[in-house]
Each structure stands twice: as C-alpha cells, then as structure tokens.
Amino acid sequence: xxxxxxxxxxxxxxxxxxxxxxxxxxxxxxxxxxxxxxxxxxxxxxxxxxxxxxxxxxxxxxxxxxxxxxxxxxxxxxxxxxxxxxxxxxxxxxxxxxxxxxxxxxxxxxxxxxxxxxxxxxxxxxxxxxxxxxxxxxxxxxxxxxxxxxxxxxxxxxxxxxxxxxxxxxxxxxxxxxxxxxxxxxxxxxxxxxxxxxxxxxxxxxxxxxxxxxxxxxxxxxxxxxxxxxxxxxxxxxxxxxxxxxxxxxxxxxxxxxxxxxxxxxxxxxxxxxxxxxxxxxxxxxxxxxxxxxxxxxxxxxxxxxxxxxxxxxxxxxxxxxxxxxxxxxxxxxxxxxxxxxxxxxx
Amino acid sequence: xxxxxxxxxxxxxxxxxxxxxxxxxxxxxxxxxxxxxxxxxxxxxxxxxxxxxxxxxxxxxxxxxxxxxxxxxxxxxxxxxxxxxxxxxxxxxxxxxxxxxxxxxxxxxxxxxxxxxxxxxxxxxxxxxxxxxxxxxxxxxxxxxxxxxxxxxxxxxxxxxxxxxxxxxxxxxxxxxxxxxxxxxxxxxxxxxxxxxxxxxxxxxxxxxxxxxxxxxxxxxxxxxxxxxxxxxxxxxxxxxxxxxxxxxxxxxxxxxxxxxxxxxxxxxxxxxxxxxxxxxxxxxxxxxxxxxxxx
Numbered sequence: 001x002x003x004x005x006x007x008x009x010x011x012x013x014x015x016x017x018x019x020x021x022x023x024x025x026x027x028x029x030x031x032x033x034x035x036x037x038x039x040x041x042x043x044x045x046x047x048x049x050x051x052x053x054x055x056x057x058x059x060x061x062x063x064x065x066x067x068x069x070x071x072x073x074x075x076x077x078x079x080x081x082x083x084x085x086x087x088x089x090x091x092x093x094x095x096x097x098x099x100x101x102x103x104x105x106x107x108x109x110x111x112x113x114x115x116x117x118x119x120x121x122x123x124x125x126x127x128x129x130x131x132x133x134x135x136x137x138x139x140x141x142x143x144x145x146x147x148x149x150x151x152x153x154x155x156x157x158x159x160x161x162x163x164x165x166x167x168x169x170x171x172x173x174x175x176x177x178x179x180x181x182x183x184x185x186x187x188x189x190x191x192x193x194x195x196x197x198x199x200x201x202x203x204x205x206x207x208x209x210x211x212x213x214x215x216x217x218x219x220x221x222x223x224x225x226x227x228x229x230x231x232x233x234x235x236x237x238x239x240x241x242x243x244x245x246x247x248x249x250x251x252x253x254x255x256x257x258x259x260x261x262x263x264x265x266x267x268x269x270x271x272x273x274x275x276x277x278x279x280x281x282x283x284x285x286x287x288x289x290x291x292x293x294x295x296x297x298x299x300x301x302x303x304x305x306x307x308x309x310x311x312x313x314x315x316x317x318x319x320x321x322x323x324x325x326x327x328x329x330x331x332x333x334x335x336x337x338x339x340x341x342x343x344x345x346x347x
Numbered sequence: 348x349x350x351x352x353x354x355x356x357x358x359x360x361x362x363x364x365x366x367x368x369x370x371x372x373x374x375x376x377x378x379x380x381x382x383x384x385x386x387x388x389x390x391x392x393x394x395x396x397x398x399x400x401x402x403x404x405x406x407x408x409x410x411x412x413x414x415x416x417x418x419x420x421x422x423x424x425x426x427x428x429x430x431x432x433x434x435x436x437x438x439x440x441x442x443x444x445x446x447x448x449x450x451x452x453x454x455x456x457x458x459x460x461x462x463x464x465x466x467x468x469x470x471x472x473x474x475x476x477x478x479x480x481x482x483x484x485x486x487x488x489x490x491x492x493x494x495x496x497x498x499x500x501x502x503x504x505x506x507x508x509x510x511x512x513x514x515x516x517x518x519x520x521x522x523x524x525x526x527x528x529x530x531x532x533x534x535x536x537x538x539x540x541x542x543x544x545x546x547x548x549x550x551x552x553x554x555x556x557x558x559x560x561x562x563x564x565x566x567x568x569x570x571x572x573x574x575x576x577x578x579x580x581x582x583x584x585x586x587x588x589x590x591x592x593x594x595x596x597x598x599x600x601x602x603x604x605x606x607x608x609x610x611x612x613x614x615x616x617x618x619x620x621x622x623x624x625x626x627x628x629x630x631x632x633x634x635x636x637x638x639x640x641x642x643x
Binding site: 099 | 414456457458464465466467468469472475476477478479480481482483484486487505506509510512513
C-alpha cells in the first residue's frame with residue numbers, strides 16, 4: 001500500500017526533540033509521495049482485529065455497511081453483526097441494551113445521523129446510563145465532498161464533547177484509526193470515534209505510538225504551536241514545513257487526537273513553549289477541538305490563538321480538496337493563520 | 348382462564364394497595380412528580396414483582412434475573428414503591444424521592460439504583476434498550492426474559508416503532524412490552540392529542556403477538572404475562588387497560604393528575620380511600636377499565 005517512506009528533514013528534527021519518544025512518521029513534506037487511504041478503512045481493519053481479540057465485540061450498522069467499512073466484520077463474524085436499517089436512534093438505544101448485557105457494541109453510521117440524529121439517545125442511553133457503546137461516525141467533515149451539506153457533519157465534536165462520561169477520539173490517518181479502534185475496544189467507556197470518507201495521507205507508521213488521551217508532538221518548534229486533529233494534521237505538517245523553509249518560522253505540530261479527555265498538560269506545554277497557538281480541525285470553529293484548547297489555555301496559559309476550521313457556515317457539494325481550500329483549512333490557510341498569530345504574539 | 352389461585356390474587360391485591368399507599372406518601376413528601384400513572388400501574392407492578400419476575404432483591408445484579416425496564420421513567424414512584432415492597436431497599440428510603448443525593452431520582456438512573464435496570468425518562472427508548480438486552484440474551488443462549496413497561500403516549504415516538512420493527516425482525520419472543528393504556532397524557536386524552544388507535548392492530552401489523560387485559564386486575568395481568576412467556580416466535584405486547592389515578596376517587600380518569608402530586612390534604616383523603624375493604628376483599632369495588640373504548 002505504502003509507496004514511499006521518505007524520512008523528511010522535519011521529521012528528523014521532530015525525533016530529536018520530542019523527549020526521546022520516536023513518532024516514526026513517514027514523509028509528509030511538499031513533494032513527498034505519501035500513500036493515501038481513507039481513515040474509515042483503518043476502522044474496518046481495527047474492528048475485525050478487535051473482534052478477534054474479544055468475543056463480546058459486536059457490530060451494529062444502520063444501512064451503511066460498506067461505506068462505514070463494517071463489511072469485513074459482517075463477513076468474518078456474521079453471528080455478531082446486526083443490521084438495523086435506517087434507524088439511527090435505535091442504533092444507539094438498542095446497543096445500550098446490548099452493552100447492559102455485557103456486549104461491546106460498535107455502532108456505525110454517518111456522523112451526521114449518529115451522533116447527529118441520535119444525540120439525546122447518546123446522552124441518556126450511553127453517557128448517563130454508562131454503557132460501553134462505541135460510536136463510529138463516518139463521513140465527518142466537509143471532505144465528504146459531493147454529497148453536500150446535509151451529509152457533512154461539522155458540529156459533531158461539539159455535541160459529543162459536552163456530554164459527561166464521553167470519550168472523543170479523532171485519529172489523523174488510517175493507520176492511527178486502526179490503532180484507535182483497537183484502543184477504544186479495549187478501554188471501557190462510552191466513546192465517539194470520528195473519521196472521514198475521502199482518501200487522506202498516511203503519516204504515521206505501524207510503529208508510531210498511540211494512546212487515548214495522549215497528544216503527540218509530530219514536529220518540534222518554538223514559534224507557533226499548531227494543534228490539529230483528524231486528517232488535517234497532514235496539512236498542519238505541510239504548513240509547518242513551508243513556514244520553516246520559506247520564512248524560517250519553526251512550528252510545533254501537535255496531533256491532538258483525543259479531544260476528550262484532552263491531554264491538558266501537553267497542550268499547556270506547547271502554549272508555554274511557543275507562546276502562540278493555531279488550532280486546526282475539519283469542524284465548526286465554535287465548540288470543537290479549538291474551543292477545548294481555548295477554554296484550557298484561557299484558564300491555564302493565555303496566549304494568542306487562531307482557529308482554522310469552518311467559520312460558522314454549512315458545507316456544499318464539491319471535491320474534498322476544493323472544499324478544504326474553499327473553507328480555508330488547507331495548508332496555505334494554516335500558514336496564514338500562523339502568521340496572524342505570530343503578529344499578535346509580537347504585538 | 349385463571350392460572351393463579353385466589354389466595355395469591357388476594358396477596359397481590361394487598362401488595363398493590365400497599366404500593367398505592369406508598370406512592371401517595373412519596374409524592375406528598377416530594378412535592379412534585381406524577382400521580383395518575385403510578386397509581387394505575389400498581390397492579391401490574393405487583394404482578395411483576397410478586398408473581399412473574401425471576402429476581403432476587405438481595406442480589407439485584409444476579410445475572411440470570413429477568414430484566415424489567417421502565418421506559419416511561421416518569422411513573423417511577425410505582426417502581427420504587429414496588430421495589431421497596433419487595434425488599435430491594437428499606438421503605439423509609441421512599442421518602443427521599445426527588446431529593447438531593449437520593450438514589451430515587453425524579454426519573455430512574457440505573458447507575459444510582461441497582462435493580463432499576465435502565466436510565467429512562469425521555470420517552471420511547473425503553474423498548475429499544477429492551478430489544479438490545481433480548482437480542483444479547485439470545486446470542487448467549489440465556490433464558491432470562493425482558494419486560495418493558497411503556498406508557499401509551501410514548502407510542503407517539505418514532506424510536507419506539509423502530510424498536511417494534513427490530514423485535515419482530517429478530518423474533519425476540521423473550522421480550523414483552525407492557526403498555527399502560529390509560530388514555531391520558533399531559534395535554535389530555537391520547538386520542539385527542541395524537542390518536543394511537545387502533546393500537547392492537549398496529550402491533551399485529553408489525554408482526555407482534557398481542558395480548559390485552561384489564562390492567563387493574565392482577566390475576567388477569569399475571570395470566571397474560573404467563574401466556575406471553577409461552578408464546579414463541581414473536582415478541583408480545585400486553586396492552587393493559589388501566590384507569591388513571593386508580594384507587595383514589597377524585598383522581599380517577601382525570602388527566603390533570605398526570606403530572607402533579609397531591610397536597611397534604613388531598614393525600615390524607617387518598618390514604619383514607621386506599622384501605623382494605625371491611626368485607627375482607629382487600630380493595631374497594633373494582634372500577635376496572637377493561638374493555639373501555641379508546642375514545643373515552
């Protein structure tokens with residue numbers, strides 16, 4: 001699958017300064033050929049592996065078996081696969097019942113419908129009721145593309161992270177999504193795992209560590225800390241590379257994959273080191289990962305922050321790359337945000 | 348066809364009466380809560396806890412227990428009273444209903460109160476959870492059954508019918524849904540607010556086994572639930588026709604008692620009415636609602 005595993009200069013720098021812990025990234029710099037794969041593929045692989053490890057893992061799907069990548073599970077474990085049709089509220093409430101009987105249900109739909117449509121069932125049946133249900137929200141973000149705004153969930157992190165007892169994980173590539181799926185299966189608790197539809201660059205390797213609740217420094221720097229999640233972590237790395245090459249600005253890049261419980265210490269540490277932060281997420285800037293970072297830093301370490309994300313708008317039809325650029329979440333937009341925050345830092 | 352003996356029926360009626368008295372005492376102490384629904388379901392809960400359920404009050408998490416989910420969480424006083432009557436916790440605890448720090452929340456929470464089985468209140472969700480439990484029981488070859496008590500008005504929720512479809516598709520004959528068919532909801536008669544009839548025909552069309560009975564006749568309730576246990580291949584719904592506010596004359600059939608508690612004075616009158624009849628029959632003359640037409 002992987003075409004090239006170039007170790008870029010930037011990655012080498014990252015290795016040297018990230019407390020001795022190797023992040024083992026593949027090359028991501030401009031021009032490097034990076035293999036691409038949808039994050040949902042990693043979910044499909046991880047789910048089968050999780051089911052092999054734990055016979056209580058079951059999968060429930062609301063009429064989207066292929067596109068949520070539950071197909072392989074349904075073929076490998078037909079007796080543990082439950083198809084429920086277009087019933088997203090049932091998806092959550094019924095699965096809470098499965099969990100109350102000791103199962104570990106992974107439930108999948110598009111993020112717009114679950115958790116989107118099923119939010120109250122999530123709150124009451126999963127979180128307040130403390131049931132071990134795992135929601136796999138596929139097709140999150142505007143990069144869903146041609147389906148348009150109705151199918152582009154860009155509010156889901158906000159509605160999930162406000163719920164007590166909930167864990168929210170947004171992995172950065174397909175390899176990390178597979179690891180996150182396994183970690184989520186092994187860790188008790190109501191969880192939301194978010195991933196996307198489109199192919200996205202694979203930037204981590206099998207060896208890159210992953211731990212729920214532990215942010216990862218993918219690149220060291222002292223000028224601006226770019227805190228990103230999901231498939232946009234790649235854009236953050238590309239932006240950091242460009243800023244270093246063209247303007248001698250050194251950006252730290254943090255993969256903040258666990259939005260709840262967030263790794264507060266790492267985020268505060270990044271703000272302390274750089275004195276300026278840019279948050280990057282394929283989500284509304286209101287209420288999402290950037291808001292989590294801002295709430296934390298307002299309390300612990302106030303520094304200038306710029307927010308890259310959807311600016312209180314709906315998406316629309318288009319190709320993923322076109323939409324990411326249009327809504328200013330591409331690498332040049334991240335560079336501009338870094339320059340803005342640097343100006344504020346120096347003011 | 349009665350399958351339980353007369354003495355057992357008398358005992359169940361006494362239990363139901365004790366539950367009704369506790370409901371009134373809890374609500375007057377709590378100063379808020381729902382009255383009509385809990386009163387009309389006392390007979391069903393007496394039947395469940397004292398004749399039907401396989402359970403152990405000393406071991407509420409016993410793995411082989413039958414699961415009783417209360418989907419319409421707002422009538423939880425009847426469940427709490429029945430649980431106390433069965434010995435899950437001391438009756439004195441009933442006085443903590445809806446108060447700070449209580450296990451007896453205004454709507455039930457599984458995590459706080461062992462044996463309450465689910466967290467409910469938002470309507471239309473209990474049958475979905477019940478079907479998940481029933482499905483898991485079948486996966487694991489378990490013989491325990493799932494009972495889900497629902498209100499009639501929550502049959503206006505789309506999610507409830509999603510669960511009805513799921514139960515039929517998966518032939519969950521270990522799941523029984525009990526409907527408190529008292530024909531009232533907050534804003535008035537269910538048939539005026541959003542008609543449910545023909546309710547039995549709806550379930551039949553959804554491929555469920557349908558039972559109906561007078562929900563204020565404990566013997567009839569036990570009989571119907573035992574028939575449901577024996578029925579194979581489909582889940583069963585028991586439409587229990589009940590009289591809202593059952594047992595207290597000035598509350599019966601008045602939808603205004605759906606969502607308010609009695610005052611101290613009203614409670615005193617209610618408790619005087621909720622006495623064993625002097626002729627030895629433990630209940631006053633039965634004003635049961637069996638066979639009432641739905642447009643009452």
